[in-house]
Amino acid sequence: MIIKEINIRKMKMTMKSPFATSFGSFQDKEFLLLEATDELGNTGWGESTAFHSPWYNEETMETNLHMIRDFLIPLVLDKEINHPDEVNELFSPLRKNNMAKATVEGAIWDLYAKRNKLTLAEALGGTAEKIEVGISIGIQKSSADLIELVRGYIAEGYKRMKVKIKPGFDIDVIRALREAFPQVPLMADANSAYTLDDVDLLKQLDEFDLMMIEQPLASDDIIDHAKLQKEIKTPICLDESIHSLEDARKAFELGSTRIINIKIGRVGGLTEAKKIHDFCMEKGLPVWCGGMLESGIGRAHNVALTTLPNFILPGDTASSSRYWEEDVITPEVVAEDGYITVPSAYGIGYEPNMEVMNRYTTEQFQFKSND
Numbered sequence: 388m389i390i391k392e393i394n395i396r397k398m399k400m401t402m403k404s405p406f407a408t409s410f411g412s413f414q415d416k417e418f419l420l421l422e423a424t425d426e427l428g429n430t431g432w433g434e435s436t437a438f439h440s441p442w443y444n445e446e447t448m449e450t451n452l453h454m455i456r457d458f459l460i461p462l463v464l465d466k467e468i469n470h471p472d473e474v475n476e477l478f479s480p481l482r483k484n485n486m487a488k489a490t491v492e493g494a495i496w497d498l499y500a501k502r503n504k505l506t507l508a509e510a511l512g513g514t515a516e517k518i519e520v521g522i523s524i525g526i527q528k529s530s531a532d533l534i535e536l537v538r539g540y541i542a543e544g545y546k547r548m549k550v551k552i553k554p555g556f557d558i559d560v561i562r563a564l565r566e567a568f569p570q571v572p573l574m575a576d577a578n579s580a581y582t583l584d585d586v587d588l589l590k591q592l593d594e595f596d597l598m599m600i601e602q603p604l605a606s607d608d609i610i611d612h613a614k615l616q617k618e619i620k621t622p623i624c625l626d627e628s629i630h631s632l633e634d635a636r637k638a639f640e641l642g643s644t645r646i647i648n649i650k651i652g653r654v655g656g657l658t659e660a661k662k663i664h665d666f667c668m669e670k671g672l673p674v675w676c677g678g679m680l681e682s683g684i685g686r687a688h689n690v691a692l693t694t695l696p697n698f699i700l701p702g703d704t705a706s707s708s709r710y711w712e713e714d715v716i717t718p719e720v721v722a723e724d725g726y727i728t729v730p731s732a733y734g735i736g737y738e739p740n741m742e743v744m745n746r747y748t749t750e751q752f753q754f755k756s757n758d
């Protein structure tokens with residue numbers, strides 16, 4: 388296939404409620420969508436998971452726009468690409484900027500799948516027909532508020548509850564949740580809010596039978612996490628620290644992580660995500676698919692990736708309606724009793740809803756081949 392045209396949209400959508408983590412809180416979500424068109428008129432969509440500010444990682448919507456426009460598009464426009472795995476190779480001379488790379492690569496995966504009359508899940512080698520999903524709940528004003536939210540999500544059928552913690556909103560909150568829901572599959576995500584000075588506090592979490600603690604220590608660390616894992620029973624799951632198959636290998640060898648949260652954007656695309664998945668499967672490390680509060684386009688990519696066999700644990704990709712009054716795809720992503728049915732239409736399997744998408748588009752950029 389030959390990529391003939393790329394369109395980028397700056398989007399601004401407001402979530403139903405603010406999402407608070409140890410690194411900050413926001414309700415307005417600004418992000419990029421990208422559409423790639425081939426020489427036959429097939430199209431594919433990708434979403435950038437970079438936020439407006441560099442607080443989850445160093446990338447932002449604007450750095451992604453710069454990278455895509457000035458470096459990534461010139462590497463793919465008018466080039467003959469036989470398989471999306473080649474895009475990972477084409478981008479490899481450029482360091483990092485993984486979310487920018489994943490935006491373009493994701494659109495090309497969708498395009499490739501549609502062109503070859505495959506679902507994106509099939510193109511990736513996934514077989515699951517439905518996937519199990521959990522929910523990620525931001526930091527609340529009080530344990531009581533959190534308990535009420537969790538009660539509602541359990542009633543909706545979500546398969547595991549992930550709650551955000553930070554210093555001052557941790558042990559007491561988890562204890563209260565555990566007392567309220569003795570059996571519920573529960574985990575905590577610290578988004579790098581602790582250091583090794585907090586070992587004694589983190590040890591206290593062991594009594595609550597958590598499935599895992601996600602990224603307790605620094606966002607770039609795999610050394611201290613290995614030290615911490617030796618001190619605590621709760622399995623550590625790395626999120627922020629893993630950017631590539633190489634990172635996954637090193638973290639595994641050091642004993643820094645027993646589970647990996649795979650986010651397509653953070654690792655630079657679906658090809659790298661699949662490599663990490665395959666490695667973890669071989670080593671007996673379960674994985675699950677993380678979320679970045681995506682619109683329907685990114686959500687659809689997450690659903691397709693999760694059909695691979697080592698996505699053993701429920702991911703963070705909940706129903707569109709948990710985040711948005713209206714989503715940019717039809718149908719919207721729906722979790723029923725904690726399961727999302729994998730769509731059977733080609734590519735990402737959901738159609739962009741242009742009417743809704745246009746309403747939330749603030750700016751557009753078009754790149755066309757010269758011939």
Ligand SMILES: O=C(O)CCC(=O)c1ccccc1C(=O)O
Pocket residue numbers: 408443522523576578626677678679680681703704705
């Ligand atoms: O519901 C989702 O999409 C996942 C929410 C979530 O946990 C999250 C949201 C924003 C930034 C980082 C994270 C995270 O997984 O650490």
Ligand SMILES: [Mg+2]
Pocket residue numbers: 576578601602626627648677
């Ligand atoms: Mg996380």
